[in-house]
Structure formats: structure tokens, C-alpha cells
Amino acid sequence: MKKFGNFNIAALVIGFSFLYIPIILLILFSFNESRLVTVWGGFSTKWYGELMQNQGIKDAAWVTIKVAFVSSTVATILGTIAGLVMTRFGNFRGRTLFSGMIYAPMVMPEVIIGLSTLLMFVALAVDRGVFTVTLAHITFSMCYVAVVIQSRMSSYDDSITEAALDLGCTPFRTFILITLPIILPAVISGWLLSFTLSLDDLVIASFTSGPGSTTLPMKIYSMVRLGVTPEINAVSTILVGLVTLGVISASIIGRRQKQNIIKV
Template identity: 60%
Template sequence: MASGPNQLSRFNVTALTAGLAFLYLPIVILIIYSFNASRLVTVWGGWSLHWYAEFFHDQAMIDAAWMSLRVGATSATLATILGTLAAVALSRGAGFRGRTLFSGMLYAPLVMPEVITGLSLLLLFVAIDAERGFWTVVVAHTTLTMCFVSVVVQARLGTIDRSLEESAMDLGCGPFRAFVAVTLPLILPSVLAGWMLAFTLSLDDLVIASFTTGPGSATLPIRIYSEVRLGVKPEINAICTLVVALIALVIVAASLVSKISDARGKTAAPL
């Protein structure tokens, strides 16, 4: 009996299962072994929360995690503001001079290798004699994530009926007031989704942060990498599991925000 066009064949199911296993089986194993009571990473010694307690008593790891959260929140906020303004400029200012150059420079980090971005920022900070630390990492992560925010917001702006803004300006609003009163509420879910994406990318970054960080400002990925070079400890599994849980919460929140944005887009889309 032939399968219909919407039915999965045995080959497709096998390929999908193999692909999902390749992506997620290592994460599942990591999560399981984070509850391992044994000091040996590859030897199962029963269920235990001991390594989670070890993490919360490891002040160096706590400081690195707090640094990552501070850098992620600050850089995501700056990237969201700048990325939203850039998206508005590209969507509403289609005819300004230098638009192609501006667009190319804005989206360059999307395709630029992170090692090139990190090295170029390092050379910039050295040239201006900037002390590397918290703010240099924030600037670097803002540079990295701003383009992602711009992509998300610009896509949302393209679905909004511009007659809504024009009607507000016909009723006496200036361009800025019309944006704040009409456009911003409509694109707010996309702005929030862009913030969450920027925060996740900042929290995950190792390469660029390793170029731009300084003494006393190591992020969690840098700290984990330095520990892993000396051998994987069970505590690392616990830390990574907590990061996975945090990222999962951010993804769920971003999905909910995206659904709200799609619902608003259907009501505000041009006929």
C-alpha cells in the first residue's frame, strides 16, 4: 500500500530519529550524569545532587555565572535598542543614501567568523587603550547580537500595515509619537523575542569573549573551558545542565512571544 504525500516513510522516520539522536542524545547523557554520585565522570555511582551543591559552593563558578548573566542582560538590552532602530531605518527609510552599505555592515556579523570578529575587536580595544573587562565584553556581544535583533524586528515590521502609522500622523502625531503609540506596541513581541535571542547568544559565546575579556571578568563559558582542559569534573555536568534548563526556559518564552506576535500580525496585516 503506497503512503500518501503527508505520510512519513520508514526511511524518513529513520533519518529523523538518527538526526534527533545525534543532536540531543549527548545532552541527555550529560543531564543524566549530572546526577551521578561518583567522582568518575564515566562511572555511574547512583543518583545524587552532590555536584549541584558543589557548584553553589564554588565561588569562582558563581562569579563567572553572575558575570555571564550581567553581560548577557546588558548587551542584549543595548543590542535590542540599536537593532530595533536599525530595523526601523531599513524598513521605513528605503531611499536614504548609503542604505546598501549600512545594511551590509549591519548584517556582516551574521556571516563573519567569530574568531575574525573577536580579533578585530581586540585590536580596536588595544588601539584605543581600553582596559579589557566587563564593558569590552558587553560591546563585543552587542556587536555580535545586534544584527540578529534587527533581522527579527525587520521581518515583523514588514507585516504591519503602514496606513496605521499614516493615520496616526494624519491625526496630529509626529513620526516619533506615531512610532511609540502605534508601531512599537505592534512590534513589541518581536522586540522581546530579539532580546531573548541576543541574551541566549551572549550567554553561549566563548570565542569573542575570550578575545575581549580581562582579569576578573571571565564569563561562565570561559571558566568552564579552562576547567575542562584539566579534565571533566562531574560539577561541570551539573553546571551545563543548569545552563540547558535556563536556555530551555528562554526558548519557551521566545516561542510564546512569537505566537503573540503572529496573532497581532494577522490583525494588523494589510488586506
């Protein structure tokens, strides 16, 4: 065995400090009494209270939650089907294009996706709003779900499905009774991933939203442009906390199923 040397310890300590110190400082300064983000004025939760008074942020949060909930649910259904198609349907005609459309949105710059989706909505005279943001979020989230499902599907034995089909079980019943329970942890992490992707998205939402459908990241972005304030730190801390909770619960669900790596 190669030993775990000083270099490895140093890489981990420095690497994780780099990854975490900015977030820790951000959280710390959300509890700062002073309005200045660099001077510690004592512990206070007043910025959270101020947040609760901010109607703009509350409206944006509500829009974001609605969009994230609907888009992640639809994306999970579509993405699960897509993952199934990628792994269990062999070489059908047009498969290369299909897998291209699954992988491309994951790396494609968001400005391109945002612009193209918006231009289509404008050309087809679709009113921009919560609905269009949701459609755009479903489209890129389902690709992530498909990849999560795909990596789960390709790592278990398929003979049990074949046995069910041979014994006369219909494909749909086979999916519900056998495949779905096996891939359920991946379906749940796919849903959680879609939810956070939608919750976090600024660029695509900025292109596809209309009046009255400002999402939380859009609201935060416009506040950041005006300057750094403890209020932004407070709303960020809440979001970071929610995501942390989600990731930890997803990993517990995953570990229970002895499958804990979320591959990209």
C-alpha cells in the same frame, strides 16, 4: 497532498535523536554519584552542591549575567532602531553598507570579530574588562535583533502607521503608540536571543575581556581543557535549563501574537 511517509518519520526520529541524545546524556551524568563520566554510580545532586562552593564559577556567573543583561538591553534598543531603518526608511545613501554591517557579523568567524575588536581597544588604550566585553556583545547581538525585527516589520500592513502620520501624529508618538505594540513580541524575542548569545559567547569574550572579567563560558572552557568532570555537566545543565525556559516562554509570547517563527 503529499503523504508523510516512512522516510519522513525515520528522518525526524534519527535527526532529533542526533540533536538531543548528547544533551540528554550530559544532563543525566550531572546527577551521577561517581566522578567518572562514563560509569553510572547512582543518583546524586552532590555536584550541584559542589558548584555552589566554587567561588570561581560563582564570580564568573555573576560577571556573565551582568554583561548579558546590559548588552542585551542596549542591543535590543539599537537593533530595533536598525530593523526599523532597514524596513521603513527606503533607499537612503549608504544603505548597502548598513545592511552589510548587519548581516556580516552573523556569519563572520568569531575569531576575526574578537581579534579586531580587541586590537581597536588596545590601540585606543581602553582598559579591558567587563565594559569592553559588553561593548563587543552589544555589537554582534544588535545585528540578530535587527534581523528578527526586520522579519516582523516586513510582515504587517503599514497603512495604519501612515494613517497616524497623516492625521498629524508625530513620528516618535506613532512609533510608541502603534509600531512598538505590533512588534513587541519580536522585540522580546530579540532581547532573549541577545541575552543567550551573550551568555554563550566564549571566543569574543576571551579576546575582549581583561583581568577580573572572566565570563562563565571562559571558566567552563578552562575547566573542560583540564578534563571532563560532573561539575561541568552540572553547570551546563543549569544553563541548558535556563535557555529552555527562555525559549519556551518566548514561543508562548510569540504564539499569542500568531507569530512564532524566529527566522535567522
